[in-house]
Amino acid sequence: MRSKLFVPGARPEHAALAARSALEWEDLFGDEVPCAAARRIEDMFDHPQVQSQGIIDTFEHPLVGRYRGVAQSIRFGRTPGPAPFAAPVLDQDTAAVIAALEDDADSAFGKR
Numbered sequence: 001m002r003s004k005l006f007v008p009g010a011r012p013e014h015a016a017l018a019a020r021s022a023l024e025w026e027d028l029f030g031d032e033v034p035c036a037a038a039r040r041i042e043d044m045f046d047h048p049q050v051q052s053q054g055i056i057d058t059f060e061h062p063l064v065g066r067y068r069g070v071a072q073s074i075r076f077g078r079t080p081g082p083a084p085f086a087a088p089v090l091d092q093d094t095a096a097v098i099a100a101l102e103d104d105a106d107s108a109f110g111k112r
Helices: 012-018 022-029 048-052 094-108
Strands: 056-061 065-070
Touching: none
Parallel strands: none
Antiparallel strands: 056 065
16 A cells, blocks of 8 residues: 655655555565564464464464464573463453462461
């Protein structure tokens, strides 16, 4: 999509940039000029870099069903982080959280 911000009589470099879409400029520059076109979130899932780095995974959710989402947005060599998982359903973890808070309170006040 070409820029809608082009104004006749604007600076020459604006006219030159408006002559191509952001994706066309990205293809033209390749690896020679560090640049990236802004993309819609829907386009991110199929981007070659996202796929090659395994950022997106497929999850099973008890209410929503099968969906694609972010598995790991960043990776560290020595601290890989937890395995990716689907979002919890409402109240799925409430009992475990309350139990953990009660255990913390008990140990803080010496009730163990």
